[in-house]
Amino acid sequence: MSLEVEIAFTLNGRAVSAAVPATASALTVLRERFDLAGAKLVCGEGECGACTIIVDGLSRNSCLMPAVDLAGRTVRTVEGLWGERGLDPVQQAFVDTGAVQCGYCTAGMVMQIRHALDRNPAAGEAELRRAIEGNVCRCTGYAKVIEAALAAGQRMRGGGAP
Amino acid sequence: MNKVIPKHSFVGTRAVKLDAPDKATGRTRYINDLVLPRMLYAKIRRSERVHARILRVDTAKAKALPGVVAVITAADTPEIAIGVLKDNPPLKRDRVRTIRDEIAAVAAESEAICDEALRLIEVEYEDLPTVFDCTEALQPGAPVIHANRPDNIAMAHQFDHGDVAAAEAASDFVVEGAYNVHYVTHCNLGVSCCVADVDVEGRVTLYSQTQYPFIMKMDIAPSLGVHPGDLRVIQPPVGGAFGSKLDVYPYEPICVLLAQKTRRPVKLVFSREEEFVASPTRQPVEFRIRAGMKRDGTLTFRDVDTLLNNGGYTSWGATTPFVTMRTISSHYRVPHVRYRARAIYTNNPYAGSFRGYGNVQATWAVETHMDKMAEVAGLDPIAFRLKNANEPGDVTPQGARLANIDLKGCLRIAAEKSDFLRKWAAYRAGRAAPGRIKRGIGIAASLHNAGGAKIHKSDGCGTILKLDDYARATVITGGSEIGQGLDTVIAQLVADELGLALRDITVVMNDTATGPWDVGVHASRSTYIAGNSARRAARKARAMILDEAAKQANVGVAQLDLRAGFVVQADNGVAIVAIDKLLRQMHFAGEDAKLVMVTDYYEPPSENEDKNHVGDMSAAYSHAAHVAEIAVDTRTGEIKVETIWSVQDVGRIVNRNGIEGQIEGGIAMGLGYALSEELVIERGRVRNPSFRDYHVMTAPEMPKIDMTFLETGDAEGPAGAKGIAELPTIVIAPAVGNALYNATGVRIDHPPLAAEKVARAIWERAQRSTRAAP
Structure with a gap:
């Protein structure tokens, strides 16, 4: 068995700790130790974005990130966006616009867009398209994903539903 | 004064996909996320050669590896082939014909142990002459891929209509062209995956990405030595399919064979590289x-x-x-x-x-x-x-x-x-x-x-529909949801017939044990066929409700409509009685009890080709x-x-x-x-x-x-x-x-x-x- 390392970090607003294999990816630990199955293993080499999470305010491919690097960080996953105040504006916009088909890319898309809008709530279409350049979707052709992102940005800026 | 309810239709609107909230919050568990108690993992050892005789397969070292529970080869399995021409044995006995050919499979306590075990399987090959090009494969003396087809022609089709020679003679221009279209593949984000579970009676539950669950039972059962009736196919949510799962492929019987052998649930998941190499392509x-x-x-x-x-x-x-x-x-x-x-x-x-x-x-x-x-x-x-x-x-x-x-x-x-x-x-x-x-x-x-x-004897789909005491409808359809949105289309069609809201409709699907027969998701057919069946079932339920309401109100059925949970007067929308109240009256009526439970099987008016x-x-x-x-x-x-x-x-x-x-x-x-x-x-x-x-x-x-x-x-x-x-x-x-x-x-x-x-x-x-x- 490989060496295990004890790590503590903040996961979706709560302090957590776990002993994780030194070689495990953040994705594996989130899925298998914390039962957060929203982020997906799709390519395992950072080419598709389906495993995107937000770590200390930056979007990361969790499949490439060693789990031990989570130590001391603040981590958000798609599960953590749905809170007492309801769905996150990005999640709500995905639901409303029809940006979800098979949904396998959705967790990664939602996190990537949330990250882009956190940095710039006024991001326009071109900027948002670039933001999800590394997120592959085989169902939607990205049109409704971008529509959702623009609607979410408007809502986050206080513009209400477009 | 009773309230007036205007006519509303969900058909034509922007309906929220029923499963979108769960998918957008990470709540949905896909087949690739599925874990059963005591579940083992499985992997396939594939060929390293494109065309070779298999001289020897030695699995002794793999079997001895701690954590390995079973290793199977063709020697352990019934030699019953799958596929359109039944030319594809799940595990290859004495010959490999492609780089993706399956030679052995391992079930173990973890995927990592499977990988290690695959490396320990020794295979000795003797290379055979190869052919990759259609025209070369048609030449006399070309390597023969399957002995029962010495000309290498797997299938041939011909269609003739009219008199082409005469038409050519009467043409002013004839234009010739050659077009070679290439290999592409589905790139489903969810890689190929299945989970097999066998009970003490030998009945099999197969969690599958299949797009044709009912016909699949017949296609896969012979290779497993089970009766098709003893096979239940459950289709959990999938990460795309796009036609890739309209046949049985070797990994599915292999997974079941391992579950039969180990008497434990077995999950088999491809790697992404394996998905590119060993899942089907578009036909070039x-x-x-x-x-x-x-x-x-x-x-x-x-x-x-x-x-x-x-x-x-x-x-x-x-x-x-x-x-x-x-x-x-x-x-x-x-x-x-x-x-x-x-x-x-x-x-x-x-x-x-x-x-x-x-x-x-x-x-x-x-x-x-x-x-x-x-x-x-x-x-x-x-x-x-x-x-x-x-x-x-x-x-x-x-x-x-x-x-x-x-x-x-x-x-x-x-x-x-x-x-x-x-x-x-x-x-x-x-x-x-x-x-x-x-x-x-x-x-x-x-x-x-x-x-x-209509490529099968039937191109139909069945529906079972029931209403409960609270005017909530459950629609059990044979149609499958694979991300395309059939769930929502069915809810819209049913809601319109029954005068209910979308959230009042539960669509139950993707399980052969509950759903009535359907051909599957292909040929752009689900909205048309499964949608028609659901709509016809809803019309039958609607008729039962309207009959009862008409009897009670002593009016003709045509004077009534169902809107927003009420029976209303069709001409002015004035509410007469809440549907749930009426349903309870029908239900709790002693020996005259009527539950609204209906079925439908829709067969479209189409023909098989002659x-x-x-x-x-x-x-x-x-x-x-x-x-x-x-x-x-x-x-x-x-x-x-x-x-x-x-x-x-x-x-x-x-x-x-x-x-x-x-x-x-x-x-x-x-x-x-x-x-x-x-x-x-x-x-x-x-x-x-x-x-x-x-x-x-x-x-x-x-x-x-x-x-x-x-x-x-x-x-x-x-x-x-x-x-x-x-x-x-x-x-x-x-x-x-x-x-x-x-x-x-x-x-x-x-x-x-x-x-x-x-x-x-x-x-x-x-x-x-x-x-x-x-």
């Missing part, structure tokens, strides 16, 4: 077309010969000619037709079904060829297509009754909205002008079945036309698709969000086919098995899409709807190819229009014209 085809016309551009005949690289085994790819044939014979008016298709065994991986089936390939060839013919005839691309377009009422050479179609409308609207003719003339004139960036515009159209496809391939095999047909406007960098060959105008006859929109999503997604898939996607197979080996080297469309590369829906209102379809999902993928690629020609004068007959290929073709054309200059 070599087309040779000869087509004739009169001086005025009226088509006289089509004579088409195709070779399909079948690979080492036969899956649904070999049957794509059934669909290709329809496009060849029936897309535009073609009075005389000859079509021949042969699927040839080689040592390549093999093709399955893929969204658009043989029509993606056929439409590339036919619509590229139509563009060439228009130029020969001296007509513009629109006028030439309009001249030959089918009209409502046409019966095609294969017997398709095109009752309710609007190809001319699709073409005219696409041309008008895109300002096609003006741009087309201007861009053509601009070819010779200086400047590195050239612009072009192109059009293509196609015909597809839009009311199912032995000559004639038959009206779909209950509806429809067309789409796409215009692509592009900019080409003539130095790098890069094509930027700027705008697409999509015009499609959809019968009627059911879910506006869903239909737009299908068309946008279909266009993205079709653009990948046109521009960037190619599974590179060299001497039987896949050279680019990753998303780094196999490029699917990304968000910044997608053009603006302008969609027009022609709502022709199909008389048979549910609320007038037709099937819509495949046409967008089918039509777009030749529109881009035709735009490239318009921009540069360069024709690329063999997709994809990758930058290097385009740049080379432009350079070669420039060289030719320089040399030709005096």
Whole structure:
């Protein structure tokens, strides 16, 4: 068995700790130790974005990130966006616009867009398209994903539903 | 005064997909996320050779590895093959024919132990002569892939209509062309996966990504030694399918065989590399077309010969000619037709079904060829297509009754909205002008079945519908949800009949133990067939409710309607009684109790093809036309698709969000086919098995899409709807190819229009014209 390392970090607003294999990816630990199955293993080499999470305010491919690097960080996953105040504006916009088909890319898309809008709530279409350049979707052709992102940005800026 | 409830319809609205909230919050558990108690993991040891005799397989070291529970080879398993021609044993005994061939499989406590065990399996091979090209495989003396087919012809199809020779003699022009369409693959984000669980009676529960759960039982059972009735297929949510799961592939029986042997649940998941190498591809085809016309551009005949690289085994790819044939014979008016298709065994991986089936390939060839013919005839691309377009009422050479179609409308609207003719003339004139960036515009159209496809004895689907004491409806459908949105379409259709809200409808599906029979998700059929069945069931329930209400109110049924949870007066919407209250009265009525529980089985009015391939095999047909406007960098060959105008006859929109999503997604898939996607197979080996080297469309590369829906209102379809999902993928690629020609004068007959290929073709054309200059 490989060496295990004890790590503590903040996961979706709560302090957590776990002993994780030194070689495990953040994705594996989130899925298998914390039962957060929203982020997906799709390519395992950072080419598709389906495993995107937000770590200390930056979007990361969790499949490439060693789990031990989570130590001391603040981590958000798609599960953590749905809170007492309801769905996150990005999640709500995905639901409303029809940006979800098979949904396998959705967790990664939602996190990537949330990250882009956190940095710039006024991001326009071109900027948002670039933001999800590394997120592959085989169902939607990205049109409704971008529509959702623009609607979410408007809502986050206080513009209400477009 | 009772409240007044206006009439409301969910059909035609932007309905929220029923499972979208769970998917957007990470609550959905997909098949790839599934964990059962005491579950083992499984992996497959595949061939390292493309064609070889297996001399020895030694699994002793793998079996001895701690954590390994079972290792199986062909020696441990019944030798019963699967696939369309039953030529594909799940585990190969004495010979491998492709690089993806399965030799052994391991079940162990973890995937890591499986990987280690696979490395410990020793296989000794003796290489055999190889063949990868169709024409070479047809030569006398070519390596024989399957002894029972010494000519290497796996399947052959032929269709003849009229007198092609006489038509050719009467033609003013005959245009010839050759089009080779390439290997692409589905790239489902959820890799191939199944979980098998066997109970003490030997009954099997298979958690599967299959798109045809009911027929699958019959297809897979013999290879497992179980009765099809002892097999339950459950389809958890999947990460895409797009046709890839319309056959049984070896990993599924292998997984069940391991569960039978270990008496524990077994999960088998592909790696991404394995997904590229060992899941089916789209069928590659070599087309040779000869087509004739009169001086005025009226088509006289089509004579088409195709070779399909079948690979080492036969899956649904070999049957794509059934669909290709329809496009060849029936897309535009073609009075005389000859079509021949042969699927040839080689040592390549093999093709399955893929969204658009043989029509993606056929439409590339036919619509590229139509563009060439228009130029020969001296007509513009629109006028030439309009001249030959089918009209409502046409019966095609294969017997398709095109009752309710609007190809001319699709073409005219696409041309008008895109300002096609003006741009087309201007861009053509601009070819010779200086400047590195050239612009072009192109059009293509196609015909597809839009009311199912009767390829089995039945093309039907069943529904069980019940209402509870609270006026909540449960709809149990045989249809499957795989991300395409059938769940929501069914809820909309049922809600409208029963006067309920979408959230009052629970759709239960994806389990053969509960659902009534259905053919499966293919042929753009689910909205039409499963939707019709659900709607008919809802109408039966509606009739029961209205009968009771009419009796109580002492009025005629026709005077009543169901709206927003109430029985109302049809003429003014005044509420009479809440539906839930009425249902409770019907329920708690002693010996007269009536529960609203109904069933329906819908069989569409379509026909099987006869032995000559004639038959009206779909209950509806429809067309789409796409215009692509592009900019080409003539130095790098890069094509930027700027705008697409999509015009499609959809019968009627059911879910506006869903239909737009299908068309946008279909266009993205079709653009990948046109521009960037190619599974590179060299001497039987896949050279680019990753998303780094196999490029699917990304968000910044997608053009603006302008969609027009022609709502022709199909008389048979549910609320007038037709099937819509495949046409967008089918039509777009030749529109881009035709735009490239318009921009540069360069024709690329063999997709994809990758930058290097385009740049080379432009350079070669420039060289030719320089040399030709005096």
